[in-house]
Amino acid sequence: MSLKICINGKFYDKEKARISVFDHGLLYGDGVFEGIRSYSGLIFRLKQHIDRLYNSAKAIRLNIPINKEKMTREVISTLKKNKLTNAYIRLVVTRGVGDLGLDPRKCPHPTYFIITDRIKLYPQEFYENGLHIVTAKTKRHLPEALDPRIKSLNYLNNILAKINAIDAGVEEAIMLTHEEYVTECTGDNIFMIKNSRLITPPSELGALEGITQDAVIEIARKNKIHVSEKKIKVKDLYGADECFLTGTAAELIPVVKIDNRKIGTGNPGPITEFLTLEFHKLTKKDGVRYRI
Ligand code: PMP
Numbered sequence: 001m002s003l004k005i006c007i008n009g010k011f012y013d014k015e016k017a018r019i020s021v022f023d024h025g026l027l028y029g030d031g032v033f034e035g036i037r038s039y040s041g042l043i044f045r046l047k048q049h050i051d052r053l054y055n056s057a058k059a060i061r062l063n064i065p066i067n068k069e070k071m072t073r074e075v076i077s078t079l080k081k082n083k084l085t086n087a088y089i090r091l092v093v094t095r096g097v098g099d100l101g102l103d104p105r106k107c108p109h110p111t112y113f114i115i116t117d118r119i120k121l122y123p124q125e126f127y128e129n130g131l132h133i134v135t136a137k138t139k140r141h142l143p144e145a146l147d148p149r150i151k152s153l154n155y156l157n158n159i160l161a162k163i164n165a166i167d168a169g170v171e172e173a174i175m176l177t178h179e180e181y182v183t184e185c186t187g188d189n190i191f192m193i194k195n196s197r198l199i200t201p202p203s204e205l206g207a208l209e210g211i212t213q214d215a216v217i218e219i220a221r222k223n224k225i226h227v228s229e230k231k232i233k234v235k236d237l238y239g240a241d242e243c244f245l246t247g248t249a250a251e252l253i254p255v256v257k258i259d260n261r262k263i264g265t266g267n268p269g270p271i272t273e274f275l276t277l278e279f280h281k282l283t284k285k286d287g288v289r290y291r292i
Contacts, residue, residue, distance in 0.1 A: 006078045006114040025094025029154035032056035036089040046288040078114045088119040130256030136161035136173035140206040158186040188247035189213040192240035202229040212246040242269030
């Protein structure tokens with residue numbers, strides 16, 4: 001059976017799901033999106049993802065044509081239609097069809113679509129042995145230019161940093177501010193552990209407010225692990241006891257080498273392992289349930 005895609009509330013076979021070449025999502029990256037995951041029929045923190053989508057849209061003055069409740073129902077019907085219980089969900093809202101100019105007022109009907117697919121995971125060895133990452137040459141764009149809390153379709157800044165990672169033969173790259181503070185990686189937030197304390201950079205510097213990041217902070221606090229959101233530099237990461245990345249697709253993934261320097265023992269550390277186990281427990285209970 002061909003995958004069914006929901007576009008503006010209607011289902012299309014994957015091969016027939018089409019967006020206009022005049023859609024400003026394509027022409028200008030003018031739109032917002034979410035990446036969400038379901039685990040055995042439980043959509044992890046769906047409410048938080050839907051809230052972030054609507055906040056991103058509001059920040060770019062994009063009116064999503066349906067309300068949050070309807071959007072939630074449509075995500076669930078798309079999963080059901082495709083009989084998926086363990087899925088990756090991509091929810092996209094674009095400015096819609098306009099003319100060739102930038103003017104968003106010329107786009108009267110925003111487009112939304114929902115893709116649900118089987119999740120593609122990082123290879124298991126990355127979780128067991130840890131990732132090698134590098135510092136990207138490409139700097140994070142200024143938060144004053146594009147608020148990092150907006151999960152927009154404009155990912156070129158991240159893609160250029162991802163190309164830096166690919167050129168270095170690794171999967172991920174750390175993006176720094178102009179003042180050389182660590183913000184996040186191209187598609188994941190970053191944490192370090194020093195003397196059993198957890199540190200992650202604040203969003204204001206230029207990082208997305210990650211939903212996985214937030215869950216990890218909650219787990220840590222519940223378990224009396226000290227957490228702070230604070231400015232760090234790459235040299236702080238070099239001296240960390242442990243380091244890991246968080247994201248919807250990656251979950252928690254240990255980092256064992258940065259710029260060819262070994263982090264801690266060079267193996268995934270005990271606090272990372274503990275937080276990973278607790279996170280997996282959370283994915284079994286925290287979200288919106290559906291039946292196919
Ligand atoms: N930072 C960026 C730039 C991202 O695109 C993502 C999502 N892939 C994240 C961080 C992680 O956010 P979340 O935990 O909400 O998936």
